Amino acid sequence: MKPWFSHGLTIRFSNPLNLLGLFLSIRSCWQSSPLCFLHMPPQLLLFRSRSIAFLLLVASNLFVFAQQPAESGRPGAEPSGAPYSSRPAIGTITGVVHDSISGQALEYATVALYSINPDSLIGGSITDQKGRFTLTGIRPGAHRLEISFLGFTMRRLGPYAVRPDRPLVDIGVVQLSEAGETLEAVQITGERSYMQLGIDRKVYTIEKDLIAQSGDALDAMRNIPSLDIGVEGNVSLRGSENVNILIDGKPSGLTGSSRAAILEQLPASSIESIEIITNPSARFNPDGTAGIINIVMKKDRKLGMSGGVSVGVGTNYKYNGSTNFNYRTKDFNVFGNYGYRYNNAFSLRSTYRETDTGEELLVLDQDFNGDGQSQSHLAKLGADWFVNPKTTLSLGGLFSTDNRVSEGSTFYRYLTPASGLLEGLSVQGEDDDEEGWNTDLDFRFDRLFDVPGQQLTVDARYSYRNDTELEANLLTDYLINGSPVTSMPFTRDNSEASSNQIVTLQTDYIHPHMVNSGGKEVESWRLETGMQVILRQSETDYQSVIQDSLTGAFILDESVSNVFRLEESILSAYGSFRKRWSRWGMQAGLRVEQALTDPQLISTGEVFDNDYLSFFPSMYVSRDLGKDQELQWNYSRRINRPSRWALNPFIDNSDPQNIRIGNPDLQPEYVHSVEMNFAKSWPSGNALTSSLFFRQTDGVIRSIRTVDSLGISTQVYNNFSWQRDYGLELISVLNLTDWLKMTASGSVFRANFEAGAAAEGLTNTNYSWNIKTNANVNLPKEFYFQTSFRYRGPGLTAQGTFVAVPELDAALQKDFLAGKASLSLRVSDILDKQRFGYTLEDGNFFQDSFYKRESRIAWLTFNYKFGKQSFERKRNSGGPGDGGDFSPDMGM
Numbered sequence: 001m002k003p004w005f006s007h008g009l010t011i012r013f014s015n016p017l018n019l020l021g022l023f024l025s026i027r028s029c030w031q032s033s034p035l036c037f038l039h040m041p042p043q044l045l046l047f048r049s050r051s052i053a054f055l056l057l058v059a060s061n062l063f064v065f066a067q068q069p070a071e072s073g074r075p076g077a078e079p080s081g082a083p084y085s086s087r088p089a090i091g092t093i094t095g096v097v098h099d100s101i102s103g104q105a106l107e108y109a110t111v112a113l114y115s116i117n118p119d120s121l122i123g124g125s126i127t128d129q130k131g132r133f134t135l136t137g138i139r140p141g142a143h144r145l146e147i148s149f150l151g152f153t154m155r156r157l158g159p160y161a162v163r164p165d166r167p168l169v170d171i172g173v174v175q176l177s178e179a180g181e182t183l184e185a186v187q188i189t190g191e192r193s194y195m196q197l198g199i200d201r202k203v204y205t206i207e208k209d210l211i212a213q214s215g216d217a218l219d220a221m222r223n224i225p226s227l228d229i230g231v232e233g234n235v236s237l238r239g240s241e242n243v244n245i246l247i248d249g250k251p252s253g254l255t256g257s258s259r260a261a262i263l264e265q266l267p268a269s270s271i272e273s274i275e276i277i278t279n280p281s282a283r284f285n286p287d288g289t290a291g292i293i294n295i296v297m298k299k300d301r302k303l304g305m306s307g308g309v310s311v312g313v314g315t316n317y318k319y320n321g322s323t324n325f326n327y328r329t330k331d332f333n334v335f336g337n338y339g340y341r342y343n344n345a346f347s348l349r350s351t352y353r354e355t356d357t358g359e360e361l362l363v364l365d366q367d368f369n370g371d372g373q374s375q376s377h378l379a380k381l382g383a384d385w386f387v388n389p390k391t392t393l394s395l396g397g398l399f400s401t402d403n404r405v406s407e408g409s410t411f412y413r414y415l416t417p418a419s420g421l422l423e424g425l426s427v428q429g430e431d432d433d434e435e436g437w438n439t440d441l442d443f444r445f446d447r448l449f450d451v452p453g454q455q456l457t458v459d460a461r462y463s464y465r466n467d468t469e470l471e472a473n474l475l476t477d478y479l480i481n482g483s484p485v486t487s488m489p490f491t492r493d494n495s496e497a498s499s500n501q502i503v504t505l506q507t508d509y510i511h512p513h514m515v516n517s518g519g520k521e522v523e524s525w526r527l528e529t530g531m532q533v534i535l536r537q538s539e540t541d542y543q544s545v546i547q548d549s550l551t552g553a554f555i556l557d558e559s560v561s562n563v564f565r566l567e568e569s570i571l572s573a574y575g576s577f578r579k580r581w582s583r584w585g586m587q588a589g590l591r592v593e594q595a596l597t598d599p600q601l602i603s604t605g606e607v608f609d610n611d612y613l614s615f616f617p618s619m620y621v622s623r624d625l626g627k628d629q630e631l632q633w634n635y636s637r638r639i640n641r642p643s644r645w646a647l648n649p650f651i652d653n654s655d656p657q658n659i660r661i662g663n664p665d666l667q668p669e670y671v672h673s674v675e676m677n678f679a680k681s682w683p684s685g686n687a688l689t690s691s692l693f694f695r696q697t698d699g700v701i702r703s704i705r706t707v708d709s710l711g712i713s714t715q716v717y718n719n720f721s722w723q724r725d726y727g728l729e730l731i732s733v734l735n736l737t738d739w740l741k742m743t744a745s746g747s748v749f750r751a752n753f754e755a756g757a758a759a760e761g762l763t764n765t766n767y768s769w770n771i772k773t774n775a776n777v778n779l780p781k782e783f784y785f786q787t788s789f790r791y792r793g794p795g796l797t798a799q800g801t802f803v804a805v806p807e808l809d810a811a812l813q814k815d816f817l818a819g820k821a822s823l824s825l826r827v828s829d830i831l832d833k834q835r836f837g838y839t840l841e842d843g844n845f846f847q848d849s850f851y852k853r854e855s856r857i858a859w860l861t862f863n864y865k866f867g868k869q870s871f872e873r874k875r876n877s878g879g880p881g882d883g884g885d886f887s888p889d890m891g892m
Contacts, residue, residue, distance in 0.1 A: 084115055084139055089626055090582045091138035091162030093169045094522075096452050097131045097147055100175035104389050105131025109149040109176070116142040116159055132452070136583065137626045138162050145171070152176040167582050170522035173452065202226075202689070202731070206271045208776070210786040210811040211826055213310070213861060216320075216341065217266035217295060219828070222807075223774050223788050225731045225745030226276055227293070230836050232851070233260025237290040238278065238693065238727060239749060239768070239795060242640040242671075244288025247295050247398070250442050250461055262438060265376040265400050267322035267339035269310040269863065272298045278693070279618075279634045279675050282574040282589030283508065283528055286616045286638045289671035289697060297337055297380060298324050306867030314859045317344040325867075333384040342375045345854035347408070351658070353847040354417070355711045362711040363415040364657060370408020370430070377401050390448040398440040406432045412657060414711075425479040428656075429472075436467040453512040453523065461504040469496045471654060491547035493554065494654060500538040500644075507531055525579040528589075534570040538644045539563065539602075544653075562650040563602035568641075570595045576618075583624040591616040599647045599664045608647075608664040614639060628681045635674050642666035642701055646717040660703075660715045667719050669699045685735040695725040702798040704759055707845040720798070721756025725749055739778040746771045751796040766796035782815040803837035803850070821864045829855035 097109045109127040113135050114120065122143075125133045144158030155176060160169050204224050206212055212220040221227045221235060228236045237243040245259065247266075277284070278291040307325030314320075322339035349368035354361060382396030407430065414424030442461040448454070476489040508530035515524040541563045545554040576589030597610040618636040625631055648662040674694045681687040700723045703715045727749030734742040748769040755762035770792050777785040787810045795802035808831050813824035837850035 084118060084141060087139035087141065088164075089137040089139050090164060091140065091167045091169065092134065092136050092580075092582070093138060093143070093145070093160060093162070093171065094132065094134045095171040096173045097127050097133065097149070098173055098175055099152075100177045105129070106149050106152075106176060107131065109133075109147060111135065112146040112148075113138070114144050114146070115139075116144055130453075136624050140164060147174055147176065149176055168522055168580075172521060201275055201277045204274045204276075206268055206273060209268075209774075210776075210784060210813050210824055211788055211809045211828070212268040213811075213824060213826075213863065215268050215826075215828075215859070217263040217268060217271060218260070220268040220271055220274060221263075221293075222790065222809075223772065224274060224276065225743070225772055226278070226729065226747070228770065228792055232836065232853075233264060235259070235263070235293065237276070237293065238729070238747065239725065239751065239770075240290035240695075242289040242669075243291060243293055244285065245293045245295070247440075248297055248396070249294055250440070250459075262378075262400060264343075264374075265339065265341060265378040265402055266295070267310065267320065267337070267341075267378075269308070269322050270298055270324045270337040270339060270380075272296045278691070279636050279673050280638075281587065281620070281636070282576050282591040282616060282618045283530065285532070285534075285572075286591060286593065286614075287641065289638045289640045289669065289673070289695070298326070298335075303328050303330070304867065306865075308863060308865040310861060310863045312859050312861035314857050316854065316857070318342065318857065318859075331386050333386075334382070336379070336381040338377075338379045340375070340377050342373070344371070344373050346371050347406075347854070348852045349410075349850070351847060351849040353707070353711070353713070353845060355707045355845045357709045357711075357844070361417040363417050364711055365413040365415055366410060366657060367413075368408055368410045370406055372404060372406030372432075374402065374404040376403070392444075392446040394442075394444040394446070396440075396442050399438070401437040402435070404432070404434040406430075410655070422479065423482050424477075426475060426477045428476075429474040431472045432469065433471075434467065434469045436465065438465045439463070451512060451514060453510060453526065455508075455510045457508045459504070459506045459508075461502075461506075463500075463502040463504075465500045467496075467498045469494075471495070473654070475656065488549045490549075491554075492544060492557075492653075494542070494544045496540065496542045498538065498540040501536070503533075503535040505533045525577065528576040528578075529574065531573045532570075534568075534572075536568040536570075537565070539565045540644060540648060542648075542650065542652075560651045560653055561603070562648070564644065564648040564650070565600045565602055566644045566647060567598045567600070568595065574616075578620075583626075585620070585622040585624075587618075587620040589618045591618075595641075595668075597641075599644075601649070601664075606664075610665075610667070612668065614668075614670070630679050632677045632679075633675070634677075635672070638671050638673060639668050640671070640697075640701065641668045642717070646701065646703075657711070658713045658715070661717075663717045666701060666717060667699055669697050669701050669719070671695050671697045685733065687733040689731045691727075691729045693725075693727050693729065697723045697725075700753070702753075704755075704762075704798060705840060705842070705847075707842075713845075713847075718758050720758045720762075721754045723754070724752045741776045743774045744772070753796060753798055755798065762798065764796060764798060764800075766794065766801055768793035768795055782819075784813045784815070786811045786813075797838060797840070799842055800838055800840040800847075803835075803839070805835060805837075806831060806833050817864075820866070821862070824859075824861045824863070826859045826861070828857050828859070832856040 093113065095111075097106045097111075098104065099106055105127070107127055107129050109131070110124065111127065111133045112124045113122055115122050123135060123138075125135050127133045140162050142159040142161050144156060144160070146154060146156050148154035153176065155174060157171065157174065160171065162169060202225070206220045209220065209223055211223060218229050218233055218235070222229050226238055228239070230236070234241055235243060235245065245263075273296045275294040275296065276291065277294070280292050284292060305325065305327045307323065309321075309323045311321045312319070320339070320341040322337070324335075324337045326333070326335040328334075347368070347370045349366075351364065351366040353364045353366075355364075378398070378400040380396070380398045382394065385393045387393060410428045410430065412424070412426040412428070413422060415421065416423050440461070440463045442459065444460075445456075445458040447456045449456075471494040473492045473494070474489050475492070477485040477487065479485060508528065510526065510528050512523045512526045514521045516522075542561060544557045544560045546557050547554050570593060572591055572593040574589060574591035576587060578585070578587035580586070593614045593616065595612050595614065597612075599608040599610065600606065616637045616639070618634070620632065620634045622630060622632040642663075646662050647664050647666055649664050650662070652660040672695070676692045677689065678691075679687070679689045698721075699719045700721070701717060702720055703717045705713055705715045707713050727747055729745070729747040731745040732743065734744065736742060746769065748767070751764075751766050751768070753764040770790075772788070772790045774788045775786065779785055788808070790807040792805045792807075794804050807829055809826070809828050810830060811824055811826040813822050815822045832855065834855035835850055835852040837848075840847040840849075
């Protein structure tokens with residue numbers, strides 16, 4: 001067994017005479033569960049360092065005490081009947097820990113469980129954000145509890161009897177009193193695990209990822225198991241891009257083409273954690289057939305001022321800087337983040353296509369080379385008002401701007417199939433100027449009641465995104481049918497102005513039903529219910545003008561110019577019921593939704609009504625297997641709505657050889673998702689999670705490409721029959737030594753696509769796999785090294801496959817100024833293999849394409865943390881920035 005100081009805990013002393021209470025609390029924490037130190041927050045007690053010798057003395061004593069066997073009790077204390085170890089583990093003891101003065105919940109309080117006959121330590125736990133603890137797998141008999149928290153007097157409670165006829169014991173609210181002497185000379189710095197695995201979700205602490213710290217939100221996601229980031233910033237979860245991305249539990253402007261732009265503006269150094277929920281309950285919005293990704297921004301819970309700054313420089317003229325701050329008092333909390341990024345990068349595209357027209361074979365060899373510069377600003381500001389211990393009002397806002405300028409040239413080469421000689425040559429020069437800005441505002445009211453777990457929340461949110469793009473294209477023909485061309489170049493200028501606004505009103509209520517059991521109030525079952533209204537309106541004004549070759553005047557091309565508006569109102573209500581019996585848990589829920597969708601072509605006056613009523617059931621069953629093992633089965637139905645880009649029926653002809661057309665008659669696709677999960681953890685900190693999953697998508701939305709007799713490709717969206725995905729995913733956390741920690745994940749899955757009546761005879765099947773490994777090495781003299789390897793296997797499209805991609809990153813970091821400052825060097829995509837490539841094949845054509853942006857980049861980044869660190873009695877609130885909407889689905 002490892003000594004406690006090997007788990008990332010640092011203690012500094014200036015007055016050893018005040019350390020007795022600390023010593024007893026740490027010993028109790030160790031005896032209850034060594035894992036408690038992995039979750040101990042750095043804000044418990046923070047003071048100056050003076051005596052390393054005393055640190056080693058306390059550590060060695062704790063180690064000796066931890067190795068001593070538990071006492072067997074007094075002679076004659078053994079109960080009659082079966083020995084304690086042979087009794088069935090059927091019981092549960094639960095309760096809530098509060099500060100006796102403020103009534104606030106105490107997170108991270110240590111709860112140690114002892115049997116009375118015999119008198120021995122048998123387990124323990126740590127309280128959650130609401131101060132609640134749950135001890136499961138308890139055998140019949142009498143028990144006592146020791147509840148402790150640094151700075152408070154430890155309480156010994158009991159006896160509590162667990163019986164076969166009353167396996168659940170709820171001790172209610174336990175009040176801890178502040179200790180008589182404060183520990184003014186102790187600093188404790190806790191180290192959170194990079195990956196915290198739960199049966200319903202996985203939480204990844206981004207500050208532990210050295211590779212991500214100098215990058216953006218997309219870089220932070222690259223090393224996370226189950227996630228994959230494409231070269232254009234498209235995020236996929238278990239192979240599906242139909243994923244719902246939230247910030248602090250709230251929907252944002254993360255929709256459509258703006259998603260990658262916003263994620264690229266979000267500094268990874270301002271992100272606290274990223275949560276992955278692959279099968280959300282009825283409480284969550286059903287959008288995103290693959291699940292939910294929640295980005296939790298940094299928001300400190302320590303009193304006083306704290307924060308940090310980060311500046312970085314990258315190769316080929318890349319710069320970034322960010323800062324975050326938090327100021328907290330007993331009544332208010334104000335927090336904010338700001339980030340600036342400047343990026344200069346090249347991009348490459350190529351397409352090789354052979355088309356059989358029935359009379360001849362057309363060969364197109366197309367290449368694009370371009371350079372671009374982008375810069376962005378993002379600011380997030382929020383405040384919480386703790387009206388009283390049970391009421392919190394929160395207000396938050398996010399504002400971002402981004403600008404991109406790029407230029408490049410596309411070369412169209414038309415080849416003679418037999419000889420490969422150049423038969424035609426055209427060059428299109430392209431100049432793009434894009435600007436966008438985004439704003440999000442949200443308000444939250446959070447009310448707690450006297451009954452533990454009873455809660456009412458009201459949320460109001462507004463999000464607005466505006467984008468403009470100016471594109472100038474100059475197409476020059478140099479060679480046609482082997483003969484030189486002297487005609488004037490063809491000029492087309494496109495302008496696009498788009499906006500997207502979302503208003504969300506939501507209320508949620510949690511009602512636990514309490515019954516009297518053995519003279520105490522315990523929860524028998526729990527009901528969650530709520531309503532939501534979402535109002536969306538998006539509009540795209542696309543204008544294309546061409547230059548008259550004779551007069552030089554620009555004329556509006558009405559065949560492609562249009563104004564498209566999408567109005568959508570979604571009204572929904574949900575109910576969820578959960579109950580637990582001994583080691584079994586169950587939760588069932590239903591969400592009902594009425595969607596009113598009106599795509600409109602303003603330029604022609606056409607309106608396409610598309611209203612639909614949907615039902616989204618969900619079901620969860622869990623089984624506690626004991627020995628830190630749990631098994632869960634779950635099912636949910638979810639939806640993916642067609643985007644405005646897929647609905648707009650007008651032609652996008654920015655690339656004259658590759659045209660895209662939308663379909664206003666598109667219906668949403670629905671997915672049935674089934675999972676079986678197993679989770680196992682060990683006292684050493686090692687953990688394993690495995691998942692078997694199956695998804696069936698009905699009415700699947702895909703684009704099908706056809707090529708005409710001139711060799712021009714047209715891409716059209718449609719609803720197709722179904723797609724089935726089967727898979728196995730394994731995620732492991734390995735604490736191999738005190739200086740080496742690894743995470744490794746892998747998945748293998750099969751995708752099967754069936755087009756049905758929309759494209760008779762079109763089917764596709766593909767096997768694929770993904771691998772991710774991440775190694776963290778603690779080196780001497782406060783140096784840290786991290787390397788990450790990712791391999792994405794070939795993926796499935798309706799008409800072909802995506803190519804496999806390997807990626808390798810590495811980072812080296814040096815800490816100084818007592819850990820307040822660090823300097824890191826990161827190199828991304830060392831192998832220079834990051835790209836997006838695919839092959840397509842149909843009856844009359846074959847196409848091989850790839851797209852690449854500059855990805856092998858070296859970053860030098862400086863980070864500095866500032867501010868007073870002091871203990872705070874945490875309030876039980878969940879405002880913006882807390883990820884308050886993300887309470888566990890089952891709480892089992």
